Amino acid sequence: MNPTQLAQSAGxxxxxxxxxxxxxxxAVNAPAIAAPAVDAAVSGPAVAxxxxxxAVAAHGMLPAAHxxxxxxxxxxxxxxxxxxxxxxxxxxxxxxxxxxxxxxxLHRLGRAARDFDNEVRAGSAMTNMAAMPKSTRSIVEAAWQxxxxxxxxxxRGERRDRIERAMRAAMTAQLRDSETGLPFLATIGxxxxxxxxxxxxxxxxxxxxxxxxxSDTSLAVVAPGIAEALFATAIGLVAAxxxxxxxxxxxxxxxxxxxxxxxxxxxxxxxxxxxxxxxxVKAAE
Numbered sequence: 001m002n003p004t005q006l007a008q009s010a011g012x013x014x015x016x017x018x019x020x021x022x023x024x025x026x027a028v029n030a031p032a033i034a035a036p037a038v039d040a041a042v043s044g045p046a047v048a049x050x051x052x053x054x055a056v057a058a059h060g061m062l063p064a065a066h067x068x069x070x071x072x073x074x075x076x077x078x079x080x081x082x083x084x085x086x087x088x089x090x091x092x093x094x095x096x097x098x099x100x101x102x103x104x105x106l107h108r109l110g111r112a113a114r115d116f117d118n119e120v121r122a123g124s125a126m127t128n129m130a131a132m133p134k135s136t137r138s139i140v141e142a143a144w145q146x147x148x149x150x151x152x153x154x155x156r157g158e159r160r161d162r163i164e165r166a167m168r169a170a171m172t173a174q175l176r177d178s179e180t181g182l183p184f185l186a187t188i189g190x191x192x193x194x195x196x197x198x199x200x201x202x203x204x205x206x207x208x209x210x211x212x213x214x215s216d217t218s219l220a221v222v223a224p225g226i227a228e229a230l231f232a233t234a235i236g237l238v239a240a241x242x243x244x245x246x247x248x249x250x251x252x253x254x255x256x257x258x259x260x261x262x263x264x265x266x267x268x269x270x271x272x273x274x275x276x277x278x279x280x281v282k283a284a285e
Contacts, residue, residue: 073227076224081229088236092238094188098185106254106257109257112132113135116139116140126143139174141170142167142169142170143272147275149162160269163269167268168262171261171262175258185244188240188243189241193236196233199236207222
């Protein structure tokens with residue numbers, strides 16, 4: 001073969017590698033082309049997750065939200081905590097009954113004390129005894145009985161002291177009847193918060209026990225039990241606060257009534273100590 005033919009045969013065989021290069025490139029790029037398919041397969045569960053959640057929610061398998069209304073807190077509470085709540089509610093009802101009854105009674109007693117003071121200063125307390133209410137009529141009756149027991153050997157000061165002592169004893173008896181129930185208000189006012197605190201401590205202990213058993217410390221698990229426990233303390237405060245306020249207010253009002261009636265008694269005692277002849281007294285009905 002001559003040199004020209006050799007050169008032509010060499011030229012015809014040299015371009016062959018250049019022809020196979022695209023095939024190699026296509027083989028290299030093949031994984032890149034398949035990558036989106038792999039990504040789509042990997043992202044498949046993420047796309048299906050909302051559908052799975054929707055299916056679970058549709059069948060009621062997701063945990064329901066806790067009802068934190070007062071009735072639900074009571075119904076879901078521990079039996080001992082329920083007992084504490086019922087006891088506090090019962091005490092609260094009794095406290096309000098006492099408060100309403102004392103307000104009505106003290107209003108009547110205050111009006112009677114005002115009328116009694118007016119009668120005494122007008123000098124007609126003995127003559128109008130029958131028209132007086134029972135609370136002040138008993139005081140005038142005691143003064144009348146003490147005045148009648150005069151034996152004539154007493155001095156004016158001794159007679160006045162004896163008449164005033166009799167009237168103050170009658171007044172004390174009337175005020176003592178009005179004080180009935182006030183010790184209960186004082187007891188509830190001081191003890192109810194601690195009774196509610198006992199229910200709270202007991203409820204929190206049970207909540208922590210339930211948390212330990214479930215091994216879940218999320219707020220959705222912890223909050224309902226603690227809310228039920230704190231509800232007992234809230235009821236204790238609801239019972240205690242009105243009881244304390246009412247006790248202080250009623251005690252103050254009774255003290256003022258006692259002072260006012262005591263001043264009237266002193267005036268009537270002085271007036272009766274000056275009289276030797278029996279005053280005109282209308283028969284009590």
